[in-house]
Amino acid sequence: MSTTENPRLVLVVEDNPTNMMLVSAVLRRAGYATAAAGSAEEACRELARARPSLILMDVQLPGQDGLALAGQLKADPTTSAIPIIALTAHAMEEHRQRALAAGCDGYIAKPINTRTFIGEIEAVLAAQPRGGAVS
Ligand code: MN
Numbered sequence: 001m002s003t004t005e006n007p008r009l010v011l012v013v014e015d016n017p018t019n020m021m022l023v024s025a026v027l028r029r030a031g032y033a034t035a036a037a038g039s040a041e042e043a044c045r046e047l048a049r050a051r052p053s054l055i056l057m058d059v060q061l062p063g064q065d066g067l068a069l070a071g072q073l074k075a076d077p078t079t080s081a082i083p084i085i086a087l088t089a090h091a092m093e094e095h096r097q098r099a100l101a102a103g104c105d106g107y108i109a110k111p112i113n114t115r116t117f118i119g120e121i122e123a124v125l126a127a128q129p130r131g132g133a134v135s
Pocket of ligand 1: 014015016058059060061
């Protein structure tokens with residue numbers, strides 16, 4: 001079975017159920033479809049099923065962490081074009097740099113601001129080399 005790309009699908013990789021609910025609700029209210037994964041392993045299963053147009057990646061996950069997974073996905077030609085935005089509790093510049101060095105395309109600090117979150121995501125997508133086309 002080949003994976004199909006859904007231009008409005010966001011894969012949310014987050015192990016905290018409260019954050020998962022909040023992020024998913026904000027995305028759905030903005031018209032995005034969401035897929036959920038609580039670990040790197042679950043994220044890989046979801047990616048085998050459907051190709052999202054964006055991955056929101058919690059950094060601290062049980063088992064393989066989000067930055068290691070981001071590096072792995074960026075090294076894989078089947079997933080390397082999917083933008084990845086890291087979500088981390090650390091708003092420090094050092095953490096932003098680590099996320100970008102791991103291959104993430106952007107970085108949003110938690111706790112998320114529900115009123116600005118979609119705008120922050122769209123700003124990262126608009127800065128992509130492909131001109132922000134969410135596809
Ligand atoms: Mn976490």
